[in-house]
Amino acid sequence: MIQFSINKTVFLHALNITKRAISSKNAIPVLSTVKIDVTGEGITLTGSNGQISIEHFISVQDENAGLLVSSTGAILLEATFFINVVSSLPDIILDVQEIEQKQVVLTSGKSEITLKGKEADLYPRLQEVSTVKPLILETKLLKQTINETAFAASTQESRPILTGVHFVLTDNKKLKTVATDSHRMSQRKLTLDKAGDNFNVVIPSRSLREFTAVFTDDIETVEVYFSNNQMLFRSEHISFYTRLLEGTYPDTDRLIPTDFKTSVIFDAANLRYAMERARLLSNATQNGTVKLEITNGLVSAHVHSPEVGKVNEELDTLDVTGQDLVISFNPTYLIEALKAVSSEQVKISFISPVRPFTLVPNTENEEFIQLITPVRTN
Amino acid sequence: MIQFSINKTVFLHALNITKRAISSKNAIPVLSTVKIDVTGEGITLTGSNGQISIEHFISVQDENAGLLVSSTGAILLEATFFINVVSSLPDIILDVQEIEQKQVVLTSGKSEITLKGKEADLYPRLQEVSTVKPLILETKLLKQTINETAFAASTQESRPILTGVHFVLTDNKKLKTVATDSHRMSQRKLTLDKAGDNFNVVIPSRSLREFTAVFTDDIETVEVYFSNNQMLFRSEHISFYTRLLEGTYPDTDRLIPTDFKTSVIFDAANLRYAMERARLLSNATQNGTVKLEITNGLVSAHVHSPEVGKVNEELDTLDVTGQDLVISFNPTYLIEALKAVSSEQVKISFISPVRPFTLVPNTENEEFIQLITPVRTN
Numbered sequence: 001m002i003q004f005s006i007n008k009t010v011f012l013h014a015l016n017i018t019k020r021a022i023s024s025k026n027a028i029p030v031l032s033t034v035k036i037d038v039t040g041e042g043i044t045l046t047g048s049n050g051q052i053s054i055e056h057f058i059s060v061q062d063e064n065a066g067l068l069v070s071s072t073g074a075i076l077l078e079a080t081f082f083i084n085v086v087s088s089l090p091d092i093i094l095d096v097q098e099i100e101q102k103q104v105v106l107t108s109g110k111s112e113i114t115l116k117g118k119e120a121d122l123y124p125r126l127q128e129v130s131t132v133k134p135l136i137l138e139t140k141l142l143k144q145t146i147n148e149t150a151f152a153a154s155t156q157e158s159r160p161i162l163t164g165v166h167f168v169l170t171d172n173k174k175l176k177t178v179a180t181d182s183h184r185m186s187q188r189k190l191t192l193d194k195a196g197d198n199f200n201v202v203i204p205s206r207s208l209r210e211f212t213a214v215f216t217d218d219i220e221t222v223e224v225y226f227s228n229n230q231m232l233f234r235s236e237h238i239s240f241y242t243r244l245l246e247g248t249y250p251d252t253d254r255l256i257p258t259d260f261k262t263s264v265i266f267d268a269a270n271l272r273y274a275m276e277r278a279r280l281l282s283n284a285t286q287n288g289t290v291k292l293e294i295t296n297g298l299v300s301a302h303v304h305s306p307e308v309g310k311v312n313e314e315l316d317t318l319d320v321t322g323q324d325l326v327i328s329f330n331p332t333y334l335i336e337a338l339k340a341v342s343s344e345q346v347k348i349s350f351i352s353p354v355r356p357f358t359l360v361p362n363t364e365n366e367e368f369i370q371l372i373t374p375v376r377t378n
Numbered sequence: 379m380i381q382f383s384i385n386k387t388v389f390l391h392a393l394n395i396t397k398r399a400i401s402s403k404n405a406i407p408v409l410s411t412v413k414i415d416v417t418g419e420g421i422t423l424t425g426s427n428g429q430i431s432i433e434h435f436i437s438v439q440d441e442n443a444g445l446l447v448s449s450t451g452a453i454l455l456e457a458t459f460f461i462n463v464v465s466s467l468p469d470i471i472l473d474v475q476e477i478e479q480k481q482v483v484l485t486s487g488k489s490e491i492t493l494k495g496k497e498a499d500l501y502p503r504l505q506e507v508s509t510v511k512p513l514i515l516e517t518k519l520l521k522q523t524i525n526e527t528a529f530a531a532s533t534q535e536s537r538p539i540l541t542g543v544h545f546v547l548t549d550n551k552k553l554k555t556v557a558t559d560s561h562r563m564s565q566r567k568l569t570l571d572k573a574g575d576n577f578n579v580v581i582p583s584r585s586l587r588e589f590t591a592v593f594t595d596d597i598e599t600v601e602v603y604f605s606n607n608q609m610l611f612r613s614e615h616i617s618f619y620t621r622l623l624e625g626t627y628p629d630t631d632r633l634i635p636t637d638f639k640t641s642v643i644f645d646a647a648n649l650r651y652a653m654e655r656a657r658l659l660s661n662a663t664q665n666g667t668v669k670l671e672i673t674n675g676l677v678s679a680h681v682h683s684p685e686v687g688k689v690n691e692e693l694d695t696l697d698v699t700g701q702d703l704v705i706s707f708n709p710t711y712l713i714e715a716l717k718a719v720s721s722e723q724v725k726i727s728f729i730s731p732v733r734p735f736t737l738v739p740n741t742e743n744e745e746f747i748q749l750i751t752p753v754r755t756n
Contacts (some may be wrong), residue, residue: 113655274489
C-alpha cells in the first residue's frame with residue numbers, strides 16, 4: 001500500500017500538468033481520475049481523455065521534489081477534487097498513505113484529510129509507442145510552428161481530417177506543416193538541424209494546442225516518436241501521447257498560387273487594427289465581409305451594414321504594385337493570419353477578386369505562407 | 379446636430395463607467411443605448427437599467443478631455459457597440475458629427491465610421507432626486523462599510539427586503555449598516571465626521587456593489603441625497619442613482635446575543651484556510667456542514683462525507699475561554715465572514731450548539747459584528 005512524502009509545490013505542479021489531459025465530464029467515468037503509480041524510482045501521474053494522455057514522472061533523485069517513498073503501489077483518485085485538496089493543504093510537506101479499502105490519508109501540518117480512491121486496475125491501458133530512434137526537435141521551434149498553423153485547422157467535424165495539422169518530413173530534414181479549414185490555409189516549411197526518419201501524419205489541432213501549454217519554454221528539446229495511430233512527445237519528466245487522425249490529407253501544394261497581379265506591403269499591426277474596426281461592422285452585415293479597394297496605389301477598406309452603419313478607411317501601405325483590384329473577404333481570417341505573423345511587415349498578393357490571396361512575412365527566406373479565400377459579393 | 383471632438387481615452391473611460399448601469403439584454407430595448415447630451419458646458423453620458431442610472435459629465439473646462447463642442451444636441455447610440463467602435467479607433471483624438479437621419483460619423487486618423495443612432499426623446503425620464511442638503515461621506519469609508527456588509531444580503535427574491543442593505547442614520551452622526559439573509563448577518567456601526575439629516579433606507583446590495591466599482595479610490599468624498607424611493611451618490615463627474623427597496627427592514631438589534639459561554643480567538647487567515655479545506659469535503663455531504671469541537675482548550679474541525687472522505691484538523695488558536703462545545707455550520711458563511719474582516723485576529727463567541735455565534739475583529743473599539751446561525755445535525 002502506497003506511502004510517500006513529497007514537496008507540495010512540486011507535486012501540485014505535476015498534478016496540474018497531468019490534469020490538462022483530464023476532462024471531468026468524460027463518457028468513461030474512470031478517466032476523470034488521475035492515476036498515481038509509486039515505485040522505488042519515483043511517482044508517475046497519468047491523466048487521459050482518450051485522445052490525449054499525459055504522464056508526469058517525479059523522480060526520487062529530484063532534490064526539489066523531496067520525494068521519499070516508503071511503500072509502493074498504485075491508486076486512482078478523482079483528479080479535480082484531489083488537486084483542490086492538495087492545493088489547500090497548510091504545510092509545504094505532504095504525507096500520503098494508503099489505508100484499507102483504497103482510502104488515502106493526506107497529512108500536512110495539523111490537517112488530516114482522508115479520500116476514497118479506486119483500484120488502479122480499473123484504469124484503461126492507454127497507449128503503446130515504442131521509444132526507439134527519436135526525432136529530436138527544439139521545443140521553441142515546434143511550438144512556433146504550431147502557433148503559425150494550428151489556428152487555421154477546421155473546428156467542424158464534417159471533414160474530420162481538416163481538424164488536424166499535416167506534418168510531413170521529407171529528405172530526413174525538410175519539415176512541412178499545413179493546416180486548412182478550406183476557407184484559409186497556413187503553411188510553414190523549415191529545415192531541421194538533426195535528421196530523422198521521414199513521416200507523414202495528421203495531428204489533431206486540439207492536441208497540439210494542449211502540447212504548447214504543457215511543454216513550457218524551459219524544456220529545450222522534445223523527443224518525438226510515432227506508432228501506427230499514435231504519437232508521443234517526450235521530455236525528461238513528461239510523456240505526451242496523442243492519437244493521430246486517420247485518412248489522407250488533401251494535396252495543398254497545388255492551392256498555392258504564383259501568378260500574382262497585385263501586391264501590397266502593410267504594417268502588420270496597423271492592418272490588423274483596421275480589420276478589427278471593419279469586423280465590428282461586418283459582423284452586422286449579411287455576408288460578414290470587408291471590401292478592400294486598391295486604386296491608383298491607394299488602398300481602402302469599406303463595410304456597409306444597412307442596420308448598423310458603415311466604415312470607410314484609407315489604409316497605410318508601404319508599397320503597392322500591380323493592377324487595381326476590388327476584393328471582399330471575412331476580416332476575421334485576415335486578423336487571425338496577421339496574429340500568426342511575427343514580422344512587422346507583411347506582403348499580401350492578389351490574382352483576382354475570386355482567387356485566394358496570399359500573405360507572407362515581408363522578410364527574406366521565411367518559408368511561411370498563408371492563403372485566404374475571398375467571398376463573392378455579387 | 380451634435381458636433382464635438384474629444385480625447386479618446388477620456389471619452390472611453392466615461393463611457394465605460396456609464397456602461398456599468400447598462401444591460402445589453404434589457405426588457406426595455408432603449409435602455410441598451412447610451413444617451414449622449416451635448417451642451418455648451420460639456421457632455422453628459424447616461425446609462426440605466428431601470429434600477430441603477432449613471433450619469434457621467436465631461437466638462438469643456440477639463441483640460442485632459444480636450445473637449446471642443448461645435449454644435450449641441452442629444453442622441454442615443456447602442457452602448458456596447460459604440461464603446462467597441464470608439465475603443466478601436468486609431469487616433470488619440472476623435473471627431474463626432476451628427477448627420478441626417480440620426481446618424482453619427484466618427485472620424486479618427488484615416489478611419490471614418492458611420493453609426494445609426496436613435497432619437498434622444500425615446501429615452502425614458504429616469505430619476506428626480508433634489509440636490510439640497512447633501513450628506514457628505516468619505517468614499518473610502520462608505521466602500522469599506524459596503525464591503526463589510528453587502529455580501530451578507532440575500533440573493534433570493536423570496537423576501538425582497540433582505541436583498542438590500544439597511545442604512546440608518548440616527549443622532550445625525552451615528553450610521554448603522556446591516557445586511558442579513560436570515561442565515562447570517564453583518565453589522566457595522568460608525569460615527570460620521572460631518573452631521574446630516576437622519577435617514578432610514580434599504581439599498582439594493584447589487585446597487586451598492588456597482589457603487590464600489592464606479593467610485594474609484596481617487597474620488598475622496600461623495601455627496602448623498604435621498605428622495606422618496608431613490609437615492610443619489612454624486613461626485614464631481616459622476617451621478618449614481620439607485621432605487622430604494624420598499625418595506626420595513628426587520629429589527630436586527632434583538633438578534634445580537636450577549637450571554638456567551640465560550641470564546642475563541644483565531645488567526646483570521648489560518649482559520650479561513652482550514653475552513654476552505656473543510657468546505658472541499660463538506661460540499662459532498664448531505665447538510666454541507668463542518669463540525670467544530672472545543673474540548674479542554676483544544677479546537678478541532680471535522681467533516682465526514684460517506685462518499686468522498688473526511689477531514690480532521692486541529693485548529694491553531696490564540697485563546698480559548700469558557701465551556702466545551704460542539705457546533706455545526708456551513709463553512710462558506712464563516713469563510714465569507716472572515717474575508718470581510720481586515721484585522722489579523724478574530725474573536726468568535728458561542729452560546730450553545732443551536733444559537734447563532736458571533737464573530738468580531740479582535741481589536742478594541744471596532745463596531746463590526748457578524749452573526750452565523752448553526753445547523754442542527756441530529
